[in-house]
Amino acid sequence: MKMWMIAAALLFGAASAGAQAKVEKGMKLEKTASFRIYSLAGTVRIIGWNRDSLHVRGSIARGDEFHMGGSPSGAKMFVENADERNPGEAVIEVFAPVRSRIWVKTATGSVTVSDFLGGLDIYTVSGAINVTGSPDDMNAEAIDGNIRISGSPRFVRAKSASGRVEFNGNCDDATLSTVSGGVTVERGVFERARFESVTGPIRFAGAISSGGSAVFDTHSGITDIAMAKNADVDISLVTIAGKISNALTSSRPIPGRYGRGGELTTTSGDGGAQLVAKSFKGNITLKTVK
């Protein structure tokens, strides 16, 4: 019995390996050039490096075709699937100039980026997006894929519909948005930020820089804001039918019209930065960061 299982495992492993074809290609690419990647399923991994060249390696499903071409100022690659309705999985690893501009589109494929300082445009339907590092600007969009950013991009737009959006780092200009997934900011200082959902929870544990502003906007998701004690922020919270709890300052919310909902306008520390949170029926909590 044991021998049969080992034989079956070996046979399956060989068949799996046989179902993939290796790809490897390189070309010269200027340091700030753009590169487009189109691969529906599998994984795309982008790594920034300090060279003026591009190197792509990985594997694609047997029967699929790998194409790559362009000039040093702009190039692209794509995986042509034999069956577009049920695309085979490709594993693509791209070493690109650290300050180049990368555009990626997948369907179910996940996208991972690390050590990259340039510009990113990432679009996926249900794949996960995971960015580590500090790209100059990035735009990440998914329908039901999760987005996670660990780093400090100068400018970020991260939007999902039913997926989660998680952020851990500083940012000058951030918009993190989801419909029913959640938005989570684990830490970081923001100059201008907008966090929004429809039903998903918004959890923020960070700071707003002096003179900066942050807007929290949800319909029915909870809004949980944790900031340092005496953070210098002018705060305005409104909920039509939800509840406001404040443990950051001594002010108490006033009941809203018709006895439902509430409003709270308060200043923490010396004020200066602006924090506005609005919800239709989601509860809003203001507290000190642990």
Added chain:
Amino acid sequence: MNEELIDPEKLRALEAKVAGLPRAIHPPDVWNEIREKIERDSITPIGRSTASPAIRFWQKPGFMLAATVLLIASTSVTTMIALRGDSAARDSASVASARPAAMPASFLQFAAKENNYIQTANRLQAIVESEGSTLSPETVAKLKKSIAVIDAAILEAREALAADPANRDLIEILSSSYDKKLDLLRRSAAMGRS
């Protein structure tokens, strides 16, 4: 008047002529015609039955009365909303910078914008669901789920706004939900382009 300029003879002759004039003038033909025209065009008093079948529904007194009341009421409400909107806008100037520039500040502005929201959303939804889109049926199904979540939020906020049309926070929340719906549809339409 200077009496030295009046000729007594001429004055007596004039008085004699005036005395000969009739006390009143009655041009019977003209007055009859006028009277007939007034009576022909007269409005039937409320409650009195009329033989004329030519009166349209909007000429009926009940309709006209209701229209008048409605006009007065809507004018008053519009004025009140506009004034309260302006006042609220002044009060919250400190937080206005956090609001997106295109956000309607009053019910009137929102009402004008809502039609555009709906038309644009319908157009984008048709693109997303069209045969030309490369989005798979599974993706469209997932997308529809998220759209349904936003639609439920819009409906809830819309009902609340109908009960409290001057509530600027509600207008902002509702506008924001519409914006999220349009944004999701735009992104999906763009993703569906091969």
